[in-house]
Amino acid sequence: METAGSPASPAPATTQPSWLAHWPEKLTRVPYWAFQRQDVYALEQERIFRGPAWHYLCLEADTPEPGDWRTTFVGDASVVVTRNAQGEIRAFENRCSHRGALICLDEKGKGKKDFSCVYHAWTYDLDGTLTGVAFQKGVKGKGGMAPDFKLSDHGPRKLRVSTMHGLVFGTFAHDGPSLDDYLGDEISRRIARVLEGRKPVVLARYTQALPNNWKLYVENVKDSYHASILHLFFTTFELNRLSQKGAIIVDESGGHHVSYSAIDRKERTAGQEYAQQNIRSESQYRLADPSLLSGFQEFDDDVTLQILTVFPTFVLQQIQNCVAIRQVVPRGVNESDLHWTILGFESDTPEQRLARLKQANLVGPAGFISMEDGCVGGFVQRGIAGAPDQRAVIEMGGAMAESSESRVTEASIRGFWKAWRAHMGIANPAPAAP
């Protein structure tokens, strides 16, 4: 648990279920019942969402002032994020410690001194500490809590909170790895590349309701093999005119990944003219208004696309100048919500801002290159309905979960399952001998 980026299996709070023993030995096979069983879902909630993983909560900019608050989710758990009087970010379960009602009923607010549960007015400060119980001493000497009732013995569970480049992460595990250790250097650097030193501005938020198990969406984001096959927008309109190079990075735990592509300057000078001529003859389709993609040089490298995931459910996306956060929230075995936050930055010029608004057409439920990701998980969920005992074949690019210069690989999907297994208490195959 202390080593960077490689969570050991936590001491199971429940006994090890018998079905875990039937998990395939290799990373290249995943039984479909993993997307169908309620007991798998319940154990994920315990060992991953309430276990030693870090979860994206919100932006630091979402609660800029003391008294600001916002609600979010860590798996099934509704969570309140606040900024307390000292200006520190705090997070706690949105669950009254009395009888379990939601403490906050709205998504956000400002100027709070404390939170009072509507049911029986149990009151909490901005740290989520119980500060008052209505009629604790009874009325006229009658009723009330027992004399030995202590406020300090009660309260919603608090999350450990840590921030990175404007992102707020939280975990229910107070003794697990730090956020820095959890992410590791490479992933942290790639987050910094997009967000460091800039003030984000939220340009839009919306939620895409996905008709599938949460893991099917996460697999899709990590799947660099499908991109040029399922998503035909760029190829149909011949928008990938520059030669691209790219790679995927899978961290040591397997759970985090980066897939990127960059302009290949060498290729470009070698054969650009020929390539352009050649490409023009291939397709009859052109954009009537190509300003959709007229972006600007935002980063001091040639990376045009960087998709980054943090296990289990956080995505940071840079597609040209379209920067967005995606948070996957499970909503039962067969459903999940994808929360999109489209970002600009305070330093944007009006022209740059307009470019972002146009490029936002690429993503989200109506996105030219991501609408398919909204339905393809449902195709799998429906396709496997009668086949719980069959298995997915995840063999492209070998059997391990390693970084790769080719994106024709499913290494980062295998990486996801490697991390999932570690959290769930399933032994992983030993690395191949050198």
Add this chain to the structure above:
Amino acid sequence: MTGNTQAPDFQTLYFKISRALADYARCIDDDRLEEWPSFFVEDCLYKVTTADNHREGLEAGVIFANSRGMLSDRISALRQANIYERQSYRHLIGPPSILSFDSDGVRSESAFMVARIMRDGTTSLFATGRYLDSWRDADDVLRLKERIVVCDSSRIDTLMAIPL
């Protein structure tokens, strides 16, 4: 709207907007999507957003187009590039409220409900909301200078392929 002398204009306008709204709905629901951009002027603004984003003044949309060309591109992408299950919409658009009209143009607001019919027959209420419209009267035909589609809900089921 303001005085008796303008009453006939108002009635004509109301009729024209109502007709444009009905034709717009029929165009999409009949799957004549290639004709859809012709309801807009060349330098139009079409944006699909949510009530929350609209209230907070957040700029980006679920769909954002500031030219008729971008509308055409959306349709050719749907026809040629994007992959999604066969589906259709049924729009019900309420009568327009005319918010203002003067020499610069006309602004109206209309409520809508859109049902989505999937290829397997599943019919569901896909979106409700309002159209915030700005019209230009050209050659006796009203065209949209601006249509902001404000969806009541921020939660969109699976995907939004066909425009609202």
